[in-house]
Amino acid sequence: MNSLVLASTAGNIVVWIVWIVAGFACLASAVAVISFSNPFYSALALIGNLASLAVLYLLLSAEFVAAAQVLVYAGAVVVMFLFVIAYVGPRREEPWSGGPSWKALGAVLAAGALLVEIVLAVSLAAGGSLGHDHTAGANFGSPAYIGQLFLTDHLLAFEITSIVLLIAAVGGVILGSHTKKAAA
Amino acid sequence: MNGPATTWYLALAAFLFGIGALGVLVRRNPLIVLLSLELMLNGGNLALIAFSRHFANGSGQIFGLAVMAVAAAEVCVGLGLVVAINRRNLALDVDRLSELRG
Numbered sequence: 001m002n003s004l005v006l007a008s009t010a011g012n013i014v015v016w017i018v019w020i021v022a023g024f025a026c027l028a029s030a031v032a033v034i035s036f037s038n039p040f041y042s043a044l045a046l047i048g049n050l051a052s053l054a055v056l057y058l059l060l061s062a063e064f065v066a067a068a069q070v071l072v073y074a075g076a077v078v079v080m081f082l083f084v085i086a087y088v089g090p091r092r093e094e095p096w097s098g099g100p101s102w103k104a105l106g107a108v109l110a111a112g113a114l115l116v117e118i119v120l121a122v123s124l125a126a127g128g129s130l131g132h133d134h135t136a137g138a139n140f141g142s143p144a145y146i147g148q149l150f151l152t153d154h155l156l157a158f159e160i161t162s163i164v165l166l167i168a169a170v171g172g173v174i175l176g177s178h179t180k181k182a183a184a
Numbered sequence: 185m186n187g188p189a190t191t192w193y194l195a196l197a198a199f200l201f202g203i204g205a206l207g208v209l210v211r212r213n214p215l216i217v218l219l220s221l222e223l224m225l226n227g228g229n230l231a232l233i234a235f236s237r238h239f240a241n242g243s244g245q246i247f248g249l250a251v252m253a254v255a256a257a258e259v260c261v262g263l264g265l266v267v268a269i270n271r272r273n274l275a276l277d278v279d280r281l282s283e284l285r286g
Contacts, residue, residue, distance in 0.1 A: 008186075015187030023196050030200055030223050034207030039215040046219050053226055056196070059187060060237040065245050072252050077222070077259050084263045085215060088270045107209035115202035122194055122231075130190050134240035145242060146249070154246045161253045168257030175264035 019059060025052040043081045050074045062141040193234035201227030212277045214269070218262045225255045 025048060032045035050073045057066035139145050150158045204227060207220025229248045236244025269276060 012186050019188050019192070023192075026196065027199060027203070030203040033219050033223060034203060034211060034216065036216075039213055039219070042216050042219050046222060049223065049226065053230060056193065056230060057233055060193065060233050062233045062237065062245050062248075065233060065248050068249060068252060072256060073222075077256055080259060080263060081215070081219065084266055088215070088266060088276065104210060108206065110209055111202050111206035114205050115198055118198045118201060119195070122198070126194075126235075130194075130238065133190060133238045136237065136240040140237075140240060140242065141245060146245060149242045149246055150249075154243070157246065157250055161250055164257050165253055168260040172260040172264040175261065175268050 015059060018055065022052045022055040022059075025049075026056065039085050040082070043078055043085060046081075047074050047078050050078070060141075061136055064141060064143045064146045067143075190234050190238040194231055197227045197231035197234065199227075200224075200230060212279050214262070214266055214276055214278050214281075217278060218259065218266075221258065221262075222255060225251055 029045045029048035029052065033042045033049060036042045036045065050069060054066040054069045057063075057069060201224050204220045204223030204225075207223060208217055211217055211220060229251050232244045232248045232251070236242060236248070266276070269281065274281065
């Protein structure tokens with residue numbers, strides 16, 4: 001019994017260490033994304049952000065979402081970003097010269113106000129019910145569980161997602177081909 | 185649940201969203217604005233999945249996957265816009281792209 005408690009405590013400490021490392025990597029890479037002047041490095045920093053988020057999803061027993069995160073984001077979205085950045089070419093953003101500095105100050109204030117608002121709203125709305133969490137089943141978050149939910153309770157969302165993706169693909173094609181006609 | 189409570193995940197998600205919002209407001213390169221939008225969507229996703237685990241209800245994860253699909257669609261259209269801007273030899277600067285004429 002004693003060794004069981006000891007093992008559980010050790011597991012808890014390991015999860016805490018993994019959480020702290022992943023959370024720090026997540027915030028650091030997020031700051032890196034918005035602070036690099038070259039978008040190429042920003043897109044590479046986004047890969048680190050997405051990978052650390054996938055680790056956090058695994059800690060939250062969302063295995064399928066973590067796998068989809070790595071596949072869809074790091075595999076497809078970031079590659080598309082890098083492709084377009086390479087297509088557009090290395091254009092560096094000019095440093096703050098012409099614009100007045102109150103714009104940057106206002107942006108920082110607005111982002112800070114948004115953060116405070118989120119924290120207040122979440123703590124006021126959910127503060128009471130966040131005390132203890134519910135126990136999840138063994139297959140919670142597994143691909144079978146997600147697939148069953150998608151095809152029973154959330155079938156409409158599943159189908160609408162496919163339509164959204166189709167419309168976005170058509171829109172991308174139209175955006176890419178329209179300008180050529182206008183230039184001719 | 186082993187490790188940190190849901191509140192810690194929510195705090196991290198809020199900070200991630202805030203950093204993304206700061207990027208959207210401060211940066212002027214549309215590519216980096218799109219990357220910052222991804223950060224904001226990921227912050228929302230982390231909160232959704234933390235609540236999903238907290239209440240042991242899978243609907244939050246389904247919502248998270250739908251958010252991922254919408255993010256992919258947004259990137260598709262956004263990068264299409266960037267390519268169209270680049271073809272017309274306009275400046276890649278959201279402050280200077282202030283007119284919506286065809």
